[in-house]
Amino acid sequence: xxxxxxxxxxxxxxxxxxxxxxxxxxxxxxxxxxxxxxxxxxxxxxxxxxxxxxxxxxxxxxxxxxxxxxxxxxxxxxxxxxxxxxxxxxxxxxxxxxxxxxxxxxxxxxxxxxxxxxxxxxxxxxxxxxxxxxxxxxxxxxxxxxxxxxxxxxxxxxxxxxxxxxxxxxxxxxxxxxxxxxxxxxxxxxxxxxxxxxxxxxxxxxxxxxxxxxxxxxxxxxxxxxxxxxxxxxxxxxxxxxxxxxxxxxxxxxxxxxxxxxxxxxxxxxxxxxxxxxxxxxxxxxxxxxxxxxxxxxxxxxxxxxxxxxxxxxxxxxxxxxxxxxxxxxxxxxxxxxxxxxxxxxxxxxxxxxxxxxxxxxxxxx
Amino acid sequence: xxxxxxxxxxxxxxxxxxxxxxxxxxxxxxxxxxxxxxxxxxxxxxxxxxxxxxxxxxxxxxxxxxxxxxxxxxxxxxxxxxxxxxxxxxxxxxxxxxxxxxxxxxxxxxxxxxxxxxxxxxxxxxxxxxxxxxxxxxxxxxxxxxxxxxxxxxxxxxxxxxxxxxxxxxxxxxxxxxxxxxxxxxxxxxxxxxxxxxxxxxxxxxxxxxxxxxxxxxxxxxxxxxxxxxxxxxxxxxxxxxxxxxxxxxxxxxxxxxxxxxxxxxxxxxxxxxxxxxxxxxxxxxxxxxxxxxxxxxxxxxxxxxxxxxxxxxxxxxxxxxxxxxxxxxxxxxxxxxxxxxxxxxxxxxxxxxxxxxxxxxxxxx
Numbered sequence: 001x002x003x004x005x006x007x008x009x010x011x012x013x014x015x016x017x018x019x020x021x022x023x024x025x026x027x028x029x030x031x032x033x034x035x036x037x038x039x040x041x042x043x044x045x046x047x048x049x050x051x052x053x054x055x056x057x058x059x060x061x062x063x064x065x066x067x068x069x070x071x072x073x074x075x076x077x078x079x080x081x082x083x084x085x086x087x088x089x090x091x092x093x094x095x096x097x098x099x100x101x102x103x104x105x106x107x108x109x110x111x112x113x114x115x116x117x118x119x120x121x122x123x124x125x126x127x128x129x130x131x132x133x134x135x136x137x138x139x140x141x142x143x144x145x146x147x148x149x150x151x152x153x154x155x156x157x158x159x160x161x162x163x164x165x166x167x168x169x170x171x172x173x174x175x176x177x178x179x180x181x182x183x184x185x186x187x188x189x190x191x192x193x194x195x196x197x198x199x200x201x202x203x204x205x206x207x208x209x210x211x212x213x214x215x216x217x218x219x220x221x222x223x224x225x226x227x228x229x230x231x232x233x234x235x236x237x238x239x240x241x242x243x244x245x246x247x248x249x250x251x252x253x254x255x256x257x258x259x260x261x262x263x264x265x266x267x268x269x270x271x272x273x274x275x276x277x278x279x280x281x282x283x284x285x286x287x288x289x290x291x292x293x294x295x296x297x298x299x300x301x302x303x304x305x306x307x308x309x310x311x312x313x314x315x316x317x318x319x320x321x322x323x324x325x326x327x328x329x330x331x332x333x334x335x336x337x338x339x340x341x342x343x344x345x346x347x348x349x350x351x352x353x354x355x356x357x358x359x360x361x362x363x364x365x366x
Numbered sequence: 367x368x369x370x371x372x373x374x375x376x377x378x379x380x381x382x383x384x385x386x387x388x389x390x391x392x393x394x395x396x397x398x399x400x401x402x403x404x405x406x407x408x409x410x411x412x413x414x415x416x417x418x419x420x421x422x423x424x425x426x427x428x429x430x431x432x433x434x435x436x437x438x439x440x441x442x443x444x445x446x447x448x449x450x451x452x453x454x455x456x457x458x459x460x461x462x463x464x465x466x467x468x469x470x471x472x473x474x475x476x477x478x479x480x481x482x483x484x485x486x487x488x489x490x491x492x493x494x495x496x497x498x499x500x501x502x503x504x505x506x507x508x509x510x511x512x513x514x515x516x517x518x519x520x521x522x523x524x525x526x527x528x529x530x531x532x533x534x535x536x537x538x539x540x541x542x543x544x545x546x547x548x549x550x551x552x553x554x555x556x557x558x559x560x561x562x563x564x565x566x567x568x569x570x571x572x573x574x575x576x577x578x579x580x581x582x583x584x585x586x587x588x589x590x591x592x593x594x595x596x597x598x599x600x601x602x603x604x605x606x607x608x609x610x611x612x613x614x615x616x617x618x619x620x621x622x623x624x625x626x627x628x629x630x631x632x633x634x635x636x637x638x639x640x641x642x643x644x645x646x647x648x649x650x651x652x653x654x655x656x657x658x659x660x661x662x663x664x665x666x667x668x669x670x671x672x673x674x675x676x677x678x679x680x681x682x683x684x685x686x687x688x689x690x691x692x693x694x695x696x697x698x699x700x701x702x703x704x705x706x707x708x709x710x711x712x713x714x715x716x717x718x719x720x721x722x723x724x725x726x727x728x729x730x731x732x
Contacts, residue, residue, distance in 0.1 A: 048524065081521055154437070
């Protein structure tokens with residue numbers, strides 16, 4: 001079955017899962033209980049989705065999953081619809097808090113589908129004993145982020161759970177976007193020859209949260225990159241239209257997991273250039289100390305854009321001219337049709353195979 | 367300010383909050399921390415919303431709040447958008463579980479605005495250690511409820527929190543509905559002379575959850591009334607159109623709190639007849655033992671319909687002919703324009719003033 005409603009207007013596309021895309025058919029749920037790794041965004045997450053959640057809730061093929069569901073057939077309007085829950089720990093971290101994260105994340109999931117974000121819902125789950133001052137700071141950050149992204153918070157809900165049954169504050173944001181064009185920006189649209197662009201340095205969000213949570217004393221501070229990318233996407237689509245094949249934000253699971261998802265969806269091989277990956281010295285140093293690979297660390301203000309090679313340099317220039325893209329780079333190529341491999345040419349000249357994040361590298365990073 | 371977007375298409379109505387409506391201007395947040403009662407749906411909830419959440423997130427007046435936000439100006443389409451998080455404890459209870467509750471609740475919030483529910487998002491927050499068998503049971507109930515309501519689950523997200531930082535499973539559902547008519551079904555539309563109808567017995571859901579949680583040994587079982595009401599609403603609107611003035615589902619805070627909200631929004635006095643309130647002997651008995659007032663106990667498959675007096679008997683007959691309305695009754699009248707009082711003529715002939723639920727009668731009931 002598909003997800004057609006019994007009567008039009010009807011959603012015409014399969015369900016999406018806030019950026020989670022699963023293909024690892026070879027895996028089986030070899031546990032009776034939920035593990036932390038099931039929330040990683042990596043292999044275990046995909047396994048849970050593929051083996052249990054998706055077959056139960058929607059029974060659709062997994063080959064066309066994107067960050068937002070597309071609803072068509074509502075009069076002449078095409079809408080995008082997405083949801084994400086935020087459980088980041090700590091709730092306040094350098095450069096942001098769970099509030100602006102929750103707005104930016106959902107705005108970005110809509111933007112990655114090519115839609116213009118329009119309206120956001122906010123579902124709060126508060127733990128008894130949460131300081132009102134912290135709640136106020138989080139709410140103020142939400143409002144500021146929504147204003148900056150030019151989306152409206154139009155509906156909400158507040159629940160309270162007893163002390164010890166939650167953790168300060170969890171936030172769900174769902175979003176509706178509208179398409180101002182007929183472009184189809186989908187994970188299965190990467191083509192051999194395309195260039196892979198990113199709008200700035202990787203790993204900042206994950207390392208900012210981790211450093212804050214663990215009280216790491218780093219030489220210089222790392223701040224989250226949490227940021228709405230819808231204005232940047234609007235400019236990219238206005239300028240380059242159908243030459244923009246794929247847009248996706250590399251959140252949980254990082255750049256590696258996201259590119260692996262795209263490679264599998266588009267059935268192409270992707271080759272990254274390690275020397276082209278933008279990464280700050282502080283993030284690289286912190287990752288090195290902790291034994292983490294920045295390719296798998298979450299970002300919250302970054303997008304991967306897979307663009308026709310002929311337009312790649314111009315798209316890079318446009319990105320760099322924007323406040324969201326000052327550190328943009330071309331980081332790799334789509335090389336050929338295949339079963340969906342991702343490789344990286346390393347700094348010392350070798351080739352390394354990139355797979356999805358296997359376990360839970362950084363729990364509760366978003 | 368309103369909630370207009372800077373550019374059309376734009377949401378034209380103020381934000382809504384899943385049925386939470388606040389007017390108790392006299393109250394002040396006299397605490398520094400979140401209390402369980404802030405999740406009650408009653409006075410403390412309204413106070414938190416009015417004093418902190420709404421002023422921060424939207425800065426709009428509270429006099430036009432409803433269960434779903436209305437988005438207008440997207441081409442020729444009028445949409446409803448709503449969100450609710452579900453934190454009920456236990457997650458499985460007589461007659462249902464958190465899964466079908468989460469679908470029915472959001473379907474009903476859309477239906478109460480007069481919209482036809484179309485698409486639902488699902489945000490899962492799972493606690494590490496949750497049994498997959500329980501998760502499967504919950505997901506299967508979600509799917510069955512969605513099928514029954516004829517809505518599609520189109521997008522989702524899954525997060526995992528460490529053991530002791532959540533409580534098995536929290537679910538957010540957000541929903542989009544579409545209006546097939548030009549009717550405005552709003553909380554401020556009750557008129558003197560209108561009749562107040564309910565589609566069946568009160569308090570079943572709250573008492574089913576409480577009995578299950580506390581292991582109460584009742585003479586006969588109480589099951590939740592959790593049920594989608596969209597098909598019933600469709601029939602009511604098709605038959606009685608603009609004679610249907612207000613629809614609202616009396617969930618947290620129960621019939622009393624919901625009617626008080628409507629009375630305040632519409633600036634009318636409402637008079638209930640205690641002898642007309644449908645309530646099962648088992649629920650009445652359990653409430654009596656526990657010292658609870660069924661008027662304040664949550665329902666999840668009930669609606670209050672405020673209907674032009676001339677059509678009230680016919681609407682009652684229609685409700686009673688439907689599977690969702692076998693126990694329907696006319697329980698009171700809108701008597702006159704006022705500052706928004708609710709009174710109840712008691713069984714022994716006295717008049718009792720009805721206010722909103724003051725504290726937290728039953729925590730985590732939905």
